[in-house]
Amino acid sequence: MTVTIARTLDDACAALADRPDAVVLAGGTDLMVEVNRGLRRMDDVVALDRVAELRGWDRDGDELRLGAATTCAELAGDELAPLVPALAQAARTVGSPQIRNAATIGGNLATASPAGDTLPVLAALDAVVEVRSVHGTRDVPIDGFVTGVKSNALAPGELIAAVRVPILDGPQEFLKVGTRNAMVISVASLALVVDRAGRNVRVALGSVAPVPVRAVEAEVLASDRIDWDAGAAPGPVVVDRFAGLVADAARPIDDHRGTAAYRRHAVEVLARRALRRAFTAGSGVAA
Amino acid sequence: MGDGTLALTVNGRAHQVVDAHPGESLLFVLRERLGLAGSKNACEEGECGSCTVRVDARLVCGCLVLAAAVDGSEVTTIEGLGIEASSDAGLSDVQQAFLDAGAVQCGFCTPGLLMAVDHLLDDDPEPDELVVREAISGNLCRCTGYGRILEAVELAAASRRDAERTP
Numbered sequence: 001m002t003v004t005i006a007r008t009l010d011d012a013c014a015a016l017a018d019r020p021d022a023v024v025l026a027g028g029t030d031l032m033v034e035v036n037r038g039l040r041r042m043d044d045v046v047a048l049d050r051v052a053e054l055r056g057w058d059r060d061g062d063e064l065r066l067g068a069a070t071t072c073a074e075l076a077g078d079e080l081a082p083l084v085p086a087l088a089q090a091a092r093t094v095g096s097p098q099i100r101n102a103a104t105i106g107g108n109l110a111t112a113s114p115a116g117d118t119l120p121v122l123a124a125l126d127a128v129v130e131v132r133s134v135h136g137t138r139d140v141p142i143d144g145f146v147t148g149v150k151s152n153a154l155a156p157g158e159l160i161a162a163v164r165v166p167i168l169d170g171p172q173e174f175l176k177v178g179t180r181n182a183m184v185i186s187v188a189s190l191a192l193v194v195d196r197a198g199r200n201v202r203v204a205l206g207s208v209a210p211v212p213v214r215a216v217e218a219e220v221l222a223s224d225r226i227d228w229d230a231g232a233a234p235g236p237v238v239v240d241r242f243a244g245l246v247a248d249a250a251r252p253i254d255d256h257r258g259t260a261a262y263r264r265h266a267v268e269v270l271a272r273r274a275l276r277r278a279f280t281a282g283s284g285v286a287a
Numbered sequence: 288m289g290d291g292t293l294a295l296t297v298n299g300r301a302h303q304v305v306d307a308h309p310g311e312s313l314l315f316v317l318r319e320r321l322g323l324a325g326s327k328n329a330c331e332e333g334e335c336g337s338c339t340v341r342v343d344a345r346l347v348c349g350c351l352v353l354a355a356a357v358d359g360s361e362v363t364t365i366e367g368l369g370i371e372a373s374s375d376a377g378l379s380d381v382q383q384a385f386l387d388a389g390a391v392q393c394g395f396c397t398p399g400l401l402m403a404v405d406h407l408l409d410d411d412p413e414p415d416e417l418v419v420r421e422a423i424s425g426n427l428c429r430c431t432g433y434g435r436i437l438e439a440v441e442l443a444a445a446s447r448r449d450a451e452r453t454p
C-alpha cells in the first residue's frame with residue numbers, strides 16, 4: 001500500500017509519473033463511496049489535499065484562476081461568490097455542508113458525471129482546464145475536457161491543476177431541479193451567464209445529455225433581441241422562443257431520476273425563469 | 288506514509304494505528320481500531336451524516352475520508368465534545384440542549400447532529416432558522432421530525448451566548 005500525501009504540485013506530478021495507475025484523491029466524496037461499496041481498491045493513492053498550490057485562487061484582471069482543490073464550500077463563500085455567482089450557486093447545491101467542505105471543483109470535473117453541478121456553469125463560462133504533468137502544463141477548453149459520461153481528457157500521469165474562468169459584467173443564474181432542496185442529484189440543471197461587455201447571453205444545460213451542452217441557437221436569439229442599452233428583459237414572445245430553443249438543445253434520456261420528456265420540459269421552464277430573473281432589476285450582478 | 292502506520296490526534300490524544308488496511312475510512316479506524324464507537328456508521332455514502340466528525344477545522348463525513356490520507360491530522364469526534372464541558376454530567380451545551388428539548392429518540396443520528404450543531408454555533412452564535420436548517424441538511428433523522436432538534440439548536444445557541452456573557 002502506497003499513499004503519497006503530496007505537498008507540492010511537482011511532488012504530485014512526479015508520483016503520478018512514477019505510478020500512472022495510482023488513484024488521484026482530492027476530497028474523496030466520489031471515490032470513497034466506490035471504495036466503501038467495494039468497487040474500488042485504494043492500494044496506490046496520490047492525495048492532493050495538502051498541496052497548497054492547488055488550494056487557493058487568484059484574480060488576474062478579468063480572469064479568475066481556481067486551484068483544483070478549491071472546495072464547493074469555498075466556491076459558495078463570500079470571497080468567490082460575487083466574482084462568479086453562478087458557480088457559487090451551483091456549488092451551494094452540492095450535497096450537504098459536510099460534502100461541500102470536502103468536495104472539490106477538480107473532483108467534480110474529473111468525475112465528469114452528467115449531473116456534476118459545476119459543469120454547466122463552467123461550460124457557460126467557457127472555462128479552461130489547466131492540466132499538469134511532469135511534461136508541463138496544457139490548457140484544455142471545457143468542451144474538450146468532458147468527453148462522455150464519466151470520462152475526461154486526462155492522459156495517464158496528468159492531473160487538473162486549476163480551472164480558469166472569466167469574471168463577467170452581468171447577471172448569472174444557476175437553477176437545478178431535484179426531488180428536494182438538500183442532498184440531491186440534479187434531474188436537470190441550467191446555467192445562464194450574461195456578458196454585458198460582449199453583449200451576449202450564454203446558456204448551458206446539465207443532466208440532459210452525456211456531457212454539458214450549450215444551447216447555441218437560444219444564445220444567439222437572446223443576444224440579438226435583448227435591448228442592451230436599456231438592460232431590459234425581452235418580451236414574452238422572445239422569452240418563450242428562447243425557452244423552446246433551450247429545450248431543443250437538450251438530449252435527455254429516461255432514467256430512474258426522470259423521463260426524457262420531463263427533463264426537456266424542466267429545462268424549458270428553467271430557461272424562461274433564468275432569463276427573466278437575469279433581466280429583472282436587482283438581480284445578482286458580477287463584479 | 289508507506290509503512291502502514293498512521294498517526295492521528297483524536298480529541299487531543301495522540302494515537303498510532305499500525306494495522307489499518309488500505310482503503311479504510313476514518314470512520315472505520317475510529318470505530319474499529321480505536322474503539323470510539325460514538326460516530327455512527329449507517330450509509331457509508333455521505334448521505335446520512337451520522338458519521339460526522341471534525342478533521343482539523345473542517346466538518347466532514349468520516350465515512351468519506353480515507354484514513355491514510357489524513358495522517359497527522361487532528362480529529363474531533365462526539366467523544367471529544369464533552370471534554371470541555373461545563374456541566375456536572377460531562378455534557379456539552381449542545382448535548383444538554385438536545386436532552387432538555389427532547390430531541391433524542393433512538394439516538395442514532397444524535398452524535399452527527401451534535402457535531403454539526405456544535406460546528407455551526409462556533410461559526411455563527413445567532414443562526415436564524417434557515418441557517419440552522421441548512422447546517423443540519425446533511426444529517427438525517429428518521430424519528431423526531433426535526434421539530435425538537437430545531438428547538439434544541441435554539442436552546443443551545445442561547446445557553447452558549449449566556450455562558451459567553453458570564454465570565
Ligand SMILES: Cc1cc2nc3c(=O)[nH]c(=O)nc-3n(C[C@H](O)[C@H](O)[C@H](O)COP(=O)(O)OP(=O)(O)OC[C@H]3O[C@@H](n4cnc5c(N)ncnc54)[C@H](O)[C@@H]3O)c2cc1C
Pocket residue numbers: 023024025026027028029030031032033048068069093094095096099102103104105106107108109110111115116117118154158159160161183184185186332333334
Ligand atoms: C452525499 C453526496 C452528495 C453529492 N451531491 C452532489 C451534488 O449535489 N452535485 C454534484 O455535482 N456532485 C455531488 N456529489 C458528488 C461529489 O461530491 C462531487 O463530484 C465532488 O465535486 C467530487 O470532488 P472530490 O474532491 O470529493 O473528488 P474525489 O472523490 O477525491 O475524486 C473524484 C474523481 O476525480 C479525480 N480527481 C480529483 N481531483 C483531481 C485532480 N485535481 N486531477 C485529476 N483527477 C482528479 C479522482 O481521481 C476521482 O476519479 C455528491 C457526493 C455525495 C457523497
Ligand code: FES
Pocket residue numbers: 327328329330331332333334335336337338339348349350351
Ligand atoms: S455513514 Fe457517513 S454519511 Fe452515512
Ligand code: FES
Pocket residue numbers: 390391392393394395396397427428429430431
Ligand atoms: S433520533 Fe432516531 S434517527 Fe434521529
